Amino acid sequence: MLRITSTAALLLAAFSAIPAAAQTPVDLQWGVKIPLRDGVELQATLYRPQGQREGLPCILSLTPYIAQNYHDRGMYFAANGYVFASVDVRGRGNSGGTFTPFLQEARDGHDIVEWLATQSYCNGKITMWGGSYGGYDQWATAKEKPAHLATIVPVAAVQPGLDFPMRNNxxxxxxxxxxxxxxxxxxxxxxxxxxxxxxxxxxxxxxxxxxxxxxxxxxxxxxxxxxxxxxxPLQGPYWDRLNPTAEQYAALDFPILTITGQYDGDQPGALAFYRQHMQHGPATARERHYLIIGPWDHAGTRTPPAEYAGLKFGAASQLDMNALHKAWYDWTLKSGAKPEFLKNRVAYYVTGPDEWRYADSLEAITASERGYFLASDGGRANDVYASGRLEEGKARRSGSDRYVYDPLDVSLAADDAADQSGAELLDQAGVLRRHGKQLVYHTAPLAADTDIAGFFRLSAWLRIDQPDTDFNVDVYAIAPDGSSLFLTSDVLRARHRESLRESRLAVPGKVERYDFERFTFVARRLVRGSRLRLVIGPVNSFNLQKNYNSGGVVNAESAKDARTVTVELLHDARHPSALYVPIAAERSVMVVADKR
Known part of the structure; x- marks a missing residue:
């Protein structure tokens, strides 16, 4: 079952458990008015080192969550030699105008940067701080290419139209x-x-x-x-206007530090911005674009926790994010040394051994893919205890498995609502409850410890008897003692199987290949004796929009449109359905010890 904690995490900054600011005196100025090109004024709270006598680099935080929520961050950076401006976006808090999510931040961000650059307390070098929405508005501001924006550090950046307000449409x-x-x-x-x-x-x-x-x-x-x-509901011009174009990425020629987490609900957006800049940006900028992928959830990308949803992390994962940001700003704005943590352009955390590893690129994290072909005996693959198999080598026998999905079935809603264990990543109750309503496949126990790192893929040959339906795919690690750990997921609407930018209904009864290629990143050691579990089923949760399978306008459908769908998954030599597992590169990489 797709988990809201891992795929639709809150678009909020971490307002709690923020490290205390240093006790260096700080000058505070509340109610600073910033004029925009259309006459609207935004309000900022300004933090400066006490007694500041010369211009310093300025850090801009632009937020719809009210500027005072970043007081601790402002105090920290002002105490460490920076001017910090926490600004309410247009129409929120004490700023003028009307708030329209995402639409306004590009031009407003540009105007704020250029206004700050003219102030006596600023030396003309501007950067930004923020995560989630505050990560997005860094990219939005950057695409307008304000002359005095010298670097950005987008954290857990949502990409409108990709991972919010929808995932894969x-x-x-x-x-x-x-x-x-x-x-x-x-x-x-x-x-x-x-x-x-x-x-x-x-x-x-x-x-x-x-x-x-x-x-x-x-x-x-x-x-x-x-x-x-x-x-x-489609990716296209409506959403494209909010994000940088290829030409705008090509103009971004300053250093960038991207940060996300393995369980960050906005990881798809953060990595999409990263990949798009790496594809279209100039070579000099790509060399200076660094990426950090920790084990964290969405809020943990700002203040890394020791535990999330039942999964405990090693001490090395609990980076001091304030100190890391400061080191980055010192390097890019004050000609300081490059942050010691950044040993290579990509840093990623491997749970299990609980260590940081490094690579030249996101792609270099994965050394190879290991294919596991789906198989079953007599179509028995509908239950954890009577599952199909994931076999190495190639498809060996003909066969198929099927499940039936009735969109009017809400029988598990009460159980789903009651799931408040606080250990969602380790809870397999939902998978067990859905016996008979899904397809389940397991690998054989692994013969040796295996490090996986990168992105899973699933190629599945499917036949449905309705023009549309939604699929959810989850991958779990099953330990030798039978305990479960959620690793990654993907979701796909049949009509968007070829592209998220177009809609083409399925032909009932026709076998087609569905490629699930938008799983979230994972890096973990699977110990000897572990198995992988693949679960394929319908999207049938009150945390996601319901598709009634009719092929109509999904947002307007209701019970009267409901059609029960039979989903058949084929696995044979002609239809080799397979799960591809990312095998980590050899550990000829540097490991960072905890230096807190």
């Missing part, structure tokens, strides 16, 4: 939770934080089989923004 009910959080000017933090309320709201929509595009009205917050998003 499948929307989240969470969209309305977030839009409610940023409704009005003040932060609706108590309302946003009421998990029981939102679970009940989303479950109600799910069980009532109400059209997805009625969600805003059902929860009492009619939203033109939500309606506009829902009316644009």
């Amino acid at each position: 499948v929307f989240y009910p969470y969209d309305m939770r977030w839009l409610t959080y940023v409704s009005g000017r003040a932060t609706q933090d108590k309302l946003f934080g009421d998990n029981k309320l939102w679970t009940a709201q989303f479950r109600s929509l799910f069980e009532a089989h109400a059209p997805f595009n009625t969600l805003d009205a059902r929860i009492g917050n009619p939203s033109p923004i939500f309606q506009e998003w829902a009316a644009n």
Whole structure:
């Protein structure tokens, strides 16, 4: 079952557990007005080293989450020789204008950078700080190429249209939770934080089989923004306008540090920005674009935790992010030494041995792919305890497996709502509950410790008897004692099997190859005796938009449109369905010890 914790993490910065600021005196100026080209004024809170006598590099944080939430960051950087400006985006907090998520940040960010550069306390060198939405607006600002923007550090950057407000063109009910959080000017933090309320709201929509595009009205917050998003379910011009073009990437010629996590819900967006810049950016800039992938969740990319959702991490994973940012800024803005942590252009954390490893590129992390071909006996693959197999070598025998999905089936909603163990990555109750309603395959126990690092792929030959349906694919590591660890997932709507930029309904009864190639990054040691578990099933969760399989407009579909679908997965020499596992490069790489 696709997990909301790993694929739709909150678009929030980590407001709690932030390291305390150094006790060096800081001058604070609240209510600084920043004029924009259209006459609107944004409000900033300014932090400066006490008694500052000369211009210093300025750090800009541009946020819809209200500027005061970054007080601790402002205090830290001002105490360490930087000017820090925490700015409310247009229409939020104390800033003027009207807030339209994502649309406004590019031009406004440009204007703020150029205004800061003219102030007496600034030496003309500007950088940015922030994660999630604050990671996105760094890319948005950069695409406008303000002359005084010298570097960016986008953390857990959401890419609109790719991983929010939808993943692979499948929307989240969470969209309305977030839009409610940023409704009005003040932060609706108590309302946003009421998990029981939102679970009940989303479950109600799910069980009532109400059209997805009625969600805003059902929860009492009619939203033109939500309606506009829902009316644009394909990647295309609507979403493209928010992100850099190939030409704009080509103009980004300054140093960049990208940071994300293996369980960061916005990892797809963060890595998409990285890959697009590596594809289109100038060679000199690509050489100075560094990437860090930790083991963290979304919030942990700002303040790395020792544990997330039941999974514990080694001490070396708990980087001091303030110190890392400062070291980066010192290098790129003050001619200091390159941060010691950055041994190579890509740093990634391997859980199990709990160590940092390095590579020249994202692709170089993976040495090879190991193919496991799907197989079963007599079509028995619908249960954890009566599963199919993942076999090395090649497809050896003819066969197929199938599951039947009725979109009116909401029988597991109560159990799903009750899952609040706090150890979601280790919980396999959902997989066990869905016996008979999914396909499950296991490898044989591994003969030796195996390090995996990179991106899984699944090539599956499928036949469906309806024009559309949604697929969810999860991969787990099963330890020798039978315990489970969620590794990665992918989701795919049949009509978008060829491209996220076009819609082509399936032909009922026709066998076609479906390539699942958007799994999230994972790096982990699988100990001897472990197995991999592959689970393929429908998207049937109150945390995701429901597809009723009719081939109509998914956002407007309801119970009257529901069609039960039979999904058949073929595995034979002609239809070699296979899972491809990324095998890590040899450990001829440097390892960083904990230096805290």
